[in-house]
Amino acid sequence: MRSFxxxxxxxxxxxxRQIDY
Structure with missing residues (x-):
């Protein structure tokens, strides 16, 4: 999560956007 x-x-x-789809 930190690297995010x-x-x-x-x-x-x-x-x-990928998660949204």
Whole structure:
């Protein structure tokens, strides 16, 4: 989870979008 915050904003949004689907 901590590494998740380290990821760039764009990468985070992509991951969030994948979870959303």
């Amino acid at each position: 915050s380290k990821l760039p904003v764009r990468q985070r949004t992509l991951i969030l």
